[in-house]
Amino acid sequence: MPRITWRLDAPLTARATPQAVHTVRKLLHRDAHANLAKLLQRARPADAALLFEALAATERRRLFAVLLTEGLWARAAAILSELPDELSVALIADLAPERLARLLDVLAVDDATRLAERLPRERAEAALSLMNRAEADAVRELLEHDASTAGRMMSPVVYASNRAQSVAQAVQALQEESERVQGSLIYLYVVDDDGRLCGVVNMRRLLVSKPDTPLERIMDRDVIAVTTETSQEETARLIEQYHLMALPVIDTEEVLVGQVTVDDVIDVLQDEATEELLALSGVSVDERPDTSAMRSLRLRAPWLVVNLGTAFLAATVVGLFTTTIGKLPALAALMPIVAGMGGNAATQALTVVVRALALEQIPGMFRVLSKEVMVGLGNGLINGAVCFVIASLVFHDMGVGAVLAAALLINMVVAGIAGSMMPMILKRLGIDPAVSSAVFVTTCTDVGGFFTFLGLATLLLRWKGM
Amino acid sequence: MPRITWRLDAPLTARATPQAVHTVRKLLHRDAHANLAKLLQRARPADAALLFEALAATERRRLFAVLLTEGLWARAAAILSELPDELSVALIADLAPERLARLLDVLAVDDATRLAERLPRERAEAALSLMNRAEADAVRELLEHDASTAGRMMSPVVYASNRAQSVAQAVQALQEESERVQGSLIYLYVVDDDGRLCGVVNMRRLLVSKPDTPLERIMDRDVIAVTTETSQEETARLIEQYHLMALPVIDTEEVLVGQVTVDDVIDVLQDEATEELLALSGVSVDERPDTSAMRSLRLRAPWLVVNLGTAFLAATVVGLFTTTIGKLPALAALMPIVAGMGGNAATQALTVVVRALALEQIPGMFRVLSKEVMVGLGNGLINGAVCFVIASLVFHDMGVGAVLAAALLINMVVAGIAGSMMPMILKRLGIDPAVSSAVFVTTCTDVGGFFTFLGLATLLLRWKGM
Numbered sequence: 001m002p003r004i005t006w007r008l009d010a011p012l013t014a015r016a017t018p019q020a021v022h023t024v025r026k027l028l029h030r031d032a033h034a035n036l037a038k039l040l041q042r043a044r045p046a047d048a049a050l051l052f053e054a055l056a057a058t059e060r061r062r063l064f065a066v067l068l069t070e071g072l073w074a075r076a077a078a079i080l081s082e083l084p085d086e087l088s089v090a091l092i093a094d095l096a097p098e099r100l101a102r103l104l105d106v107l108a109v110d111d112a113t114r115l116a117e118r119l120p121r122e123r124a125e126a127a128l129s130l131m132n133r134a135e136a137d138a139v140r141e142l143l144e145h146d147a148s149t150a151g152r153m154m155s156p157v158v159y160a161s162n163r164a165q166s167v168a169q170a171v172q173a174l175q176e177e178s179e180r181v182q183g184s185l186i187y188l189y190v191v192d193d194d195g196r197l198c199g200v201v202n203m204r205r206l207l208v209s210k211p212d213t214p215l216e217r218i219m220d221r222d223v224i225a226v227t228t229e230t231s232q233e234e235t236a237r238l239i240e241q242y243h244l245m246a247l248p249v250i251d252t253e254e255v256l257v258g259q260v261t262v263d264d265v266i267d268v269l270q271d272e273a274t275e276e277l278l279a280l281s282g283v284s285v286d287e288r289p290d291t292s293a294m295r296s297l298r299l300r301a302p303w304l305v306v307n308l309g310t311a312f313l314a315a316t317v318v319g320l321f322t323t324t325i326g327k328l329p330a331l332a333a334l335m336p337i338v339a340g341m342g343g344n345a346a347t348q349a350l351t352v353v354v355r356a357l358a359l360e361q362i363p364g365m366f367r368v369l370s371k372e373v374m375v376g377l378g379n380g381l382i383n384g385a386v387c388f389v390i391a392s393l394v395f396h397d398m399g400v401g402a403v404l405a406a407a408l409l410i411n412m413v414v415a416g417i418a419g420s421m422m423p424m425i426l427k428r429l430g431i432d433p434a435v436s437s438a439v440f441v442t443t444c445t446d447v448g449g450f451f452t453f454l455g456l457a458t459l460l461l462r463w464k465g466m
Numbered sequence: 467m468p469r470i471t472w473r474l475d476a477p478l479t480a481r482a483t484p485q486a487v488h489t490v491r492k493l494l495h496r497d498a499h500a501n502l503a504k505l506l507q508r509a510r511p512a513d514a515a516l517l518f519e520a521l522a523a524t525e526r527r528r529l530f531a532v533l534l535t536e537g538l539w540a541r542a543a544a545i546l547s548e549l550p551d552e553l554s555v556a557l558i559a560d561l562a563p564e565r566l567a568r569l570l571d572v573l574a575v576d577d578a579t580r581l582a583e584r585l586p587r588e589r590a591e592a593a594l595s596l597m598n599r600a601e602a603d604a605v606r607e608l609l610e611h612d613a614s615t616a617g618r619m620m621s622p623v624v625y626a627s628n629r630a631q632s633v634a635q636a637v638q639a640l641q642e643e644s645e646r647v648q649g650s651l652i653y654l655y656v657v658d659d660d661g662r663l664c665g666v667v668n669m670r671r672l673l674v675s676k677p678d679t680p681l682e683r684i685m686d687r688d689v690i691a692v693t694t695e696t697s698q699e700e701t702a703r704l705i706e707q708y709h710l711m712a713l714p715v716i717d718t719e720e721v722l723v724g725q726v727t728v729d730d731v732i733d734v735l736q737d738e739a740t741e742e743l744l745a746l747s748g749v750s751v752d753e754r755p756d757t758s759a760m761r762s763l764r765l766r767a768p769w770l771v772v773n774l775g776t777a778f779l780a781a782t783v784v785g786l787f788t789t790t791i792g793k794l795p796a797l798a799a800l801m802p803i804v805a806g807m808g809g810n811a812a813t814q815a816l817t818v819v820v821r822a823l824a825l826e827q828i829p830g831m832f833r834v835l836s837k838e839v840m841v842g843l844g845n846g847l848i849n850g851a852v853c854f855v856i857a858s859l860v861f862h863d864m865g866v867g868a869v870l871a872a873a874l875l876i877n878m879v880v881a882g883i884a885g886s887m888m889p890m891i892l893k894r895l896g897i898d899p900a901v902s903s904a905v906f907v908t909t910c911t912d913v914g915g916f917f918t919f920l921g922l923a924t925l926l927l928r929w930k931g932m
Contacts, residue, residue, distance in 0.1 A: 044688070044708070046707050046708050046709070050707075084827070171673055174670070174673055174674065175673060175674040185668070185669050185670035185673070186652070186669075186711065202651070203651050203652075203669040203673075204640070204651035206673075207637055207640055207641065207651070207669075207672075207673075208640065208641040222510070240729075240732055241512050241516075242510070242512050243512070243729040244729075245652070245711050245728070245729075262711070262728050262729070263706075263709040263710075263711075263728070266706055266732070266735060269732060269735070269736060270735060270736060270739040272736075273736040273739055273740050274739050274740055274743055274821065277740055277743040277744065277747075278743065278817060278821070280747070281743075281746070281813045281814060281816075281817040282810065282813070282814050283814050283817045283818055283821075287818050288818070288822060288827065289818055289819055289822045289827070289833075289834050289837075289886075290833070291818075292837075293837045293840035293841050293844070296818075296837065296841050297840075297841050297844040297845065300811075300814050300841065300845065301844070301845055301848055303810075303814070304807065304810055304811060304814075304845055304848075304849060305848065305849065305852070307806070307807065307810050308803070308807060308849050308852060308853070311802065311803040311806050311807060312803065312856065314802060314803075314806075315799040315800055315802065315803055316799070318798055318799035318802070319796065319799040322795040322796050322798070322799070323795075325791065325795040325798045326792065326795040329788040329789075329791040329792040329795065329798075330785065330788050331798075332784055332788070332791045332795075332797075332798035332801065333781040333782070333784035333785045333788070334781055335798065335802075336777065336780060336781065336784070336801075336802055336805065336912070336916075337774070337777040337778065337780075337781055339802065340773070340777050340780075340908075340912070341770065341773065341774060341777060344748065344769075344770055344773050345766075345770060347747045347748070348747060348748050348749050348766050348769070348770075350747075351744060351747040351749045352749055352753050352754070352755055352757075352762075353755055355740065355744070355749075356754060356755045361550070361754065361755070367755075367756070368755050371755075371758075371759045371762065374759035374763075375759050375762050375763050375766065378759070378763040378767070379763065379766065379767055379770050382767055382770075382771065383770060383771065383774050386771070386774060387774070390778065420755075442806075446802070446806070450802075
């Protein structure tokens, strides 16, 4: 898909197009540092970061070194803050402590904190001790909050004015602070003499109010705020629910200590939306393709071992019918079709319901049940018909075809019921539906599939006098 | 998890707590319209919407009727814009055209459009013809854009000033327009005499600049904009990548026609993140639990029929070994363990890789391969050991235990390789990895599992002279 951004006077090389990557490689090869520096300075940091991502690890390190030797610290920091954390850490992990400290100094406090916590402890400490005192203290303070809290992800630098100030005074203060305070100006928070949050004024209100109006007359007192201990998920959900651009963070004394912006929580919201779906497949939201084999094994093995238990349970059901299978071994070939198709159909129903539960859409139980029975019947009839024809032809026996089709139909309905009801029931019982559902549901369809198919087959053989 | 919002003077009933729902039910029962109206007016629209969602459909309709009979049109509109579209449409579908028109008039144009397109055509037309002319025209214009484009989701009302204006003039215009233009003020867009977008000024810049500075001197010319035809996915990705709070929308003449804000695209970003994971389970991103049975069947059946084909393929492999199974029917009980566990392990690897591909993190193929082989070996050893012990004990035959364990180990490695490589290869071939991978991969683990297990078992029986 073409990226239809429309830009007035930005150079083409500012984008991570294949040509741009090619140009960078050529310049790197020629050691054309000045040209590379110019190119990286003209690109938007987010675009430069895409360029970095497109390069191989060694090229990336060389390109980053160019930024530092050319003295482009602010640019280097801006690109670091746009890169995925793994790549950023890889780029700065081997820097001398002085250089590292200088980079962290230029980074926004929240970005510096995110990188510092991923560095080896001694290296992070060495760099912190060489940093600008105020910046280092701010990073240390953020690091004291738990990893998954608003306190850890917030930006500790916010615009705030005293409630007694007038609009004109607040605007003047903003003008004076504007050099110091980075980041976008979205809301002006209003605090009392003790720094406690007591209101918020949006920019429109500030612009349209008379200069001598006191802030407390125009501020919105109905502020949605979180504490430093609020979870990042909860913070993200509040921002989403109330369509906020940013959310103030207060401490236990209600003192304003920071702000979380909407772009900070987009990742959290995406993780929230996928977490349950990943859990259905026995995958942790923390696993990426570059997670170490050892850690992946630890994350994945428990789910597989539990599934092994249910697989043995299903095997026990098959074991009840060894006499039947001994009489007609071809049944062993058809039996996984019934179980497998049931598993697939159940996974579909399960996925739809678990996703809805994750998004907090709680559908009516009876309505879902009757719908899933219908869908199961429909899919059972379609696939059952195909199975009847194929099995009857291959086995020259319409009895086998009929048994396969009937078992499939029954198991599809079982799949629809189990797949949709299991997560809803687990949720009511207070059990995480995503983690446990898949295991229970495939047990139902395996056991159900084997039992109905081999049971019907046994009746068929008996009826035939075998 | 408790919702830790901190509010200064909002009443408790303003939240969709169980108590609040109970209170509303009691008031509805008593027909206490005035109390209900007061309650809904004091709640934030997003909270009132949660209350509505928590009620049954008939209660919801009655509560909404209270808002209209009490003349709270703006409040009713605000709540409608916060509700999921299905619920909103259900609430307004039966209104008299005059009432419907009045509601749509009060709604923001983008919200009115979203509801209008979901109403039956004649009803929507009837309401549009009774609406305020300008508002109706604006809705009609948005409806002309394709459903999945930026033009359809944008808000057509934006703050813009001519480039020749001074900061003071722009601020004054904002003050005058502020009544007319709803929505948050994030960026001031700068246009030329023909209305063409030529720059953007953020609020901070506007506040700190001298009043007589012309906008063209302080505007940022490097604007990221989309056209009305840009897809919503692309629009969302740009907002995410550049950490924008809003994005201007231009027409083919580069004339500024609207704005998309970050809160508009959060749903799109969440759908993007989940779409591929849903496809892995054969589920469309469009399906919800309340999708009709017929439509669900149409969405789910094709995937199941394809899987039926691969199931028959696996059955054919089992069919090759009917002699072996005839000699030792208990093998039929163990065989699904190998295939099923392989399928589970493959799904884990597949999910990790497909998710990464969806988020455009493209990991190194060889690194992923070697990691997955390691994880497969690890899981194969763990589960193989368990299988060896159990099968050896149950069958009083270490040979059967060894065959089961070895087949499981091999199939776990096959699962890791197939699960991780298949999506990467499909992606390189330009095939959607999420839709097709699962089918191919489970075929690999089914065929691989049956073949290695029954093959090794055949060798064992032969070695035993059976």
